[in-house]
Structure formats: structure tokens, C-alpha cells
Amino acid sequence: MNEWLTYGSLFASSFLSATLLPGSSEVLLVALLIAEKSSVVGLIGIAALGNTLGGLTNIVIGRLLPQKQQGRWHATAMTWLHRLGPAALLFSWLPVIGDLLCVIAGWLRFSWFPVVLYLAIGKTLRYIVVATATLQGMEWWH
Known part of the structure; x- marks a missing residue:
């Protein structure tokens, strides 16, 4: 497989x-x-970039949704997210919940710079942890 x-x-x-x-x-x-196909930093960077751009897609989708108030669960979720603000996107890597956080961040019209910053940090840290665990496991195995 070429690079x-x-x-x-x-x-x-x-x-x-x-x-x-x-x-x-x-x-x-x-x-x-494991296949040692490319540099570790390159693989982490590409994965983080793609994942961050995918998360931004969810944020744009959230911005396109009408801002209509819902029930009691809505108020609880909105209070929690307003309290954390864009920093909640540090958890955007979580399955299912992360997608929802991105959509809601867009729906709440959080400012772009902090959204992109926290989103990128959360996504990148996840791939760093996965890569580190993989590489340490490979060292242990050999």
C-alpha cells in the first residue's frame, strides 16, 4: 500500500x-x-485531522437545526453544556455521545475558535493514547 x-x-x-x-x-x-506503513506522527496527525473535520461537520449540522425548545431533558442538557461551554468538546471522541456533543455545540452556536480548539485537542489526544498503547503493546510482545 503506498503512502x-x-x-x-x-x-x-x-x-x-x-x-x-x-x-x-x-x-x-x-x-x-502494527504494519509500520508510515510515521507514527503522520498517522496520528491525519487521523486527528480527519476526525476533527468530521466533528466540525456535525457542528455545522447542529447550526442548521432550528432553535426550538424541548422538554425537561433539554433544559438539563443545555444547562450542563452552557456551564462547560466549548470545553465539553474535549469529550467529543466518545462514541455516540461525542457526535451529540458536536451537534449540540453547533445548535447552541458556540464560538468557532474555542470549538475547533477543544474539538481538535480531544480528538488528537484520543489518537495519541491509542497509538501509545499500541506501540507499547508491540514492544511488550517482542
């Missing part, structure tokens, strides 16, 4: 994994790390 295909497939997988579509970019990252 462009390696990075392209990881980018596509990480982008789709961050949208409302199901995906598993961590599995592909681990496989590419």
Missing part, C-alpha cells in the same frame, strides 16, 4: 467515524501502526 493510499484511507475512516455514520478509525490506525 498516499495509507493516509487517504485513514483520513476517510477517521472523518466518517466522527460523523453520525458508524466507523472505527482506531482499528485502522492500530493496523497501520
